[in-house]
Amino acid sequence: MLSLKTKITFSFALLIFMLIVAGLMSLSEFKKVSSSADQIIKNKYASIEQSKSILESLEHENTGLLMFLAGNMEEGMKIISESDSTIQKIIAETTASAIEKEEKDYLLTIDEEYQKFHSSVLTACRKANSIPLDERNKLYLTEIHPLFSSVKTAVDVFVEHNQENIISQASFVSQRSKRAIMPALVSIIAAILFSIILNFFINEYFVSPIKKITEAVSSFYPEQYNLNIKINSKDEIKELEKEINKMILRLQRSRSQNE
Amino acid sequence: MKAKIIIKYLGFVLLFNAIFLFISAGISLYLHETSYVPLLFSAFMCTILGTLPQIFVETPDEVSFHEGLSISVLGWIITCLIGTIPYFLWGGEFSFANAVFESVSGFTTTGSTILNDIEVLPKGLLFWRASTHFIGGVGIILFVLLILPDKRGIQSSIYHSEVSGLSMMNFKTKTKEIGNIIVIVYCSLVLLETVLLKLLGMEWFDAICHSFATVATGGFSTKNLSIAYYNNIWIEITIMFFMLVSSIHFGLIYATILGKKFNIFTSKITRTYIIAIFIGILLVALQLTHEHVYDFNNSLRYASFQVITLATTTGFATADTPNWPIFSILILIYYTIQCGMVGSTSGGLKFDRVYLFFQSLIKQLKLAKHPNGVYAVKVDEITISNEVELQTVVFILLYILTFSVVALLLTAMNIDGITSFSASIATIGNVGPGFGGVSSLGNYAGLPDTAKYLLSINMLLGRLEIVNVIVFLTIITRRK
Numbered sequence: 001m002l003s004l005k006t007k008i009t010f011s012f013a014l015l016i017f018m019l020i021v022a023g024l025m026s027l028s029e030f031k032k033v034s035s036s037a038d039q040i041i042k043n044k045y046a047s048i049e050q051s052k053s054i055l056e057s058l059e060h061e062n063t064g065l066l067m068f069l070a071g072n073m074e075e076g077m078k079i080i081s082e083s084d085s086t087i088q089k090i091i092a093e094t095t096a097s098a099i100e101k102e103e104k105d106y107l108l109t110i111d112e113e114y115q116k117f118h119s120s121v122l123t124a125c126r127k128a129n130s131i132p133l134d135e136r137n138k139l140y141l142t143e144i145h146p147l148f149s150s151v152k153t154a155v156d157v158f159v160e161h162n163q164e165n166i167i168s169q170a171s172f173v174s175q176r177s178k179r180a181i182m183p184a185l186v187s188i189i190a191a192i193l194f195s196i197i198l199n200f201f202i203n204e205y206f207v208s209p210i211k212k213i214t215e216a217v218s219s220f221y222p223e224q225y226n227l228n229i230k231i232n233s234k235d236e237i238k239e240l241e242k243e244i245n246k247m248i249l250r251l252q253r254s255r256s257q258n259e
Numbered sequence: 260m261k262a263k264i265i266i267k268y269l270g271f272v273l274l275f276n277a278i279f280l281f282i283s284a285g286i287s288l289y290l291h292e293t294s295y296v297p298l299l300f301s302a303f304m305c306t307i308l309g310t311l312p313q314i315f316v317e318t319p320d321e322v323s324f325h326e327g328l329s330i331s332v333l334g335w336i337i338t339c340l341i342g343t344i345p346y347f348l349w350g351g352e353f354s355f356a357n358a359v360f361e362s363v364s365g366f367t368t369t370g371s372t373i374l375n376d377i378e379v380l381p382k383g384l385l386f387w388r389a390s391t392h393f394i395g396g397v398g399i400i401l402f403v404l405l406i407l408p409d410k411r412g413i414q415s416s417i418y419h420s421e422v423s424g425l426s427m428m429n430f431k432t433k434t435k436e437i438g439n440i441i442v443i444v445y446c447s448l449v450l451l452e453t454v455l456l457k458l459l460g461m462e463w464f465d466a467i468c469h470s471f472a473t474v475a476t477g478g479f480s481t482k483n484l485s486i487a488y489y490n491n492i493w494i495e496i497t498i499m500f501f502m503l504v505s506s507i508h509f510g511l512i513y514a515t516i517l518g519k520k521f522n523i524f525t526s527k528i529t530r531t532y533i534i535a536i537f538i539g540i541l542l543v544a545l546q547l548t549h550e551h552v553y554d555f556n557n558s559l560r561y562a563s564f565q566v567i568t569l570a571t572t573t574g575f576a577t578a579d580t581p582n583w584p585i586f587s588i589l590i591l592i593y594y595t596i597q598c599g600m601v602g603s604t605s606g607g608l609k610f611d612r613v614y615l616f617f618q619s620l621i622k623q624l625k626l627a628k629h630p631n632g633v634y635a636v637k638v639d640e641i642t643i644s645n646e647v648e649l650q651t652v653v654f655i656l657l658y659i660l661t662f663s664v665v666a667l668l669l670t671a672m673n674i675d676g677i678t679s680f681s682a683s684i685a686t687i688g689n690v691g692p693g694f695g696g697v698s699s700l701g702n703y704a705g706l707p708d709t710a711k712y713l714l715s716i717n718m719l720l721g722r723l724e725i726v727n728v729i730v731f732l733t734i735i736t737r738r739k
Contacts, residue, residue, distance in 0.1 A: 025300050179349070
């Protein structure tokens with residue numbers, strides 16, 4: 001059987017181990033939650049910002065085309081090619097950093113719509129020299145502007161998707177936070193339970209036997225040959241009881257020898 | 260009654276649960292699932308709380324009947340509470356009330372669920388869910404006793420609190436060996452069914468989970484559509500066979516395997532039980548055919564499965580029974596009340612008590628006709644004493660009283676009559692599915708939280724056979 005010291009040390013080691021396990025699990029879950037929340041917010045925020053840049057560059061390209069059609073061809077063409085390279089770059093970067101397949105599908109749609117718009121812009125620029133100004137305006141309104149609107153709509157849908165995603169991810173993060181805090185809460189309850197049981201055992205195996213021995217010693221009368229108590233454990237307290245009984249026996253023997 | 264002895268054995272119960280929690284956490288960890296933290300955490304909690312009493316309390320020399328009873332009742336309650344933790348920590352559909360309900364339903368092998376979507380659960384958590392059936396099937400206390408050394412009849416005094424006296428009659432052996440026989444038969448049936456289900460096309464994981472649920476007569480499936488998902492007649496036949504076998508006295512199964520004279524085929528009560536089930540199947544199948552619900556072949560197929568699954572208190576499903584004609588529903592409700600045989604994994608009233616009740620009734624009628632006659636009630640050549648007869652009648656009355664009160668309380672919560680009545684019978688009988696809002700392909704999710712707690716208590720009462728709980732409560736109140 002284990003000694004008193006071992007029992008108490010072992011019990012407290014268990015309690016500490018339980019709290020460490022709970023703490024580590026809560027911390028690890030919190031770390032996951034915070035890193036996933038951080039990643040989601042950064043990723044979605046970046047996507048929304050890049051979508052705004054696409055829209056801005058798209059407006060520029062549209063302005064460049066209008067300038068080209070109005071006769072400011074050199075400046076117009078410069079703006080068109082600058083905007084095109086910016087948009088292509090943003091789409092490529094956003095696609096590379098996209099996590100979900102759905103996000104990639106949205107970007108593919110934007111790219112397809114933009115390619116249609118851009119090729120119609122280039123076609124209009126080629127035709128511009130051979131047609132009068134009012135024809136150019138008609139060409140813009142009937143063929144190019146609807147494609148421009150389609151690209152804008154595709155970008156708006158993508159922004160909306162990202163905004164919805166942030167809201168849904170926020171509720172997921174909140175659920176995970178609850179899950180992360182639960183090990184700590186359950187371990188607090190378990191620690192209380194553990195302490196109650198430990199208190200019961202300390203009382204049963206240490207306090208109560210010591211009280212028994214104290215009461216037996218205080219009510220001891222000279223004719224007794226032992227303490228007349230029963231200690232059920234097999235630890236140091238049992239040893240103490242045995243030793244006291246042996247001492248009483250030695251004292252009684254020496255007294256009877258003296259008499 | 261020494262509290263430290265009770266705490267020591269409850270510690271063993273926690274440690275036994277920890278084994279299955281570690282296995283489930285291992286599965287989750289291997290599959291990189293979200294459930295590994297809740298499962299691993301619960302496993303550690305169980306291990307730590309279970310180890311503490313082992314440090315302090317020495318194995319006692321003897322355990323009194325009251326201590327044995329307290330270990331049994333508290334063991335079940337603690338097991339059910341521990342089983343709640345992984346569900347609750349995982350979240351999803353598991354609110355605290357739902358987690359308690361699912362855990363109690365698993366351990367008491369009821370098989371009722373609050374989950375609308377079972378397939379969304381991680382496999383680790385699904386395995387834990389199936390394990391609760393496996394642990395609860397023959398009772399966690401029995402498993403604990405099996406791994407402990409027997410000291411001066413300790414096993415016997417705890418065992419008598421765990422297993423009903425009626426079931427001891429059919430064991431032609433010493434108490435010490437009974438536990439071993441039950442566990443050997445139980446594990447062999449699980450193993451055999453797992454292999455057969457795998458051969459019939461199930462995945463290993465599903466085969467193991469369904470075997471746990473079948474042999475424990477539980478009913479938790481890994482699929483939303485239960486066994487109907489597979490739509491495979493051979494899987495249904497295999498499961499029907501194992502449900503039926505698992506609801507028969509394990510001592511008789513063991514005796515049959517060993518080729519002993521007194522076995523399943525020579526036991527009159529077992530023959531009557533099987534015949535009663537076949538009569539039920541025939542009646543339901545004929546009505547389903549007559550009412551043109553299905554053609555005869557399908558009527559026989561679905562009637563066989565549904566009658567066997569309810570009569571054995573398993574609760575799997577291959578058909579949505581609330582759509583069946585009222586006569587068939589009433590027959591199914593009768594089998595929900597009757598339940599399986601004593602000495603098996605099925606819970607509830609038990610067929611043996613129904614049989615004994617009718618035998619006793621015949622005896623009373625004979626006595627009324629010939630007041631001076633001497634008549635005895637016999638079950639498989641064993642003469643039943645008047646005391647056992649009286650105990651049986653009292654138990655049946657208590658059983659009826661309990662489920663009636665629970666049904667009444669459910670109706671007070673604005674739950675419709677058929678749902679309240681069938682939910683109460685299905686949970687106290689540890690059957691699982693009922694009718695109305697809690698039908699075979701439905702679930703208990705729609706019930707209010709108070710109803711879920713009430714039905715959880717009902718399941719525990721059914722599993723612990725009511726009387727044990729009453730005696731335990733009187734012991735506690737007397738001590739106070």
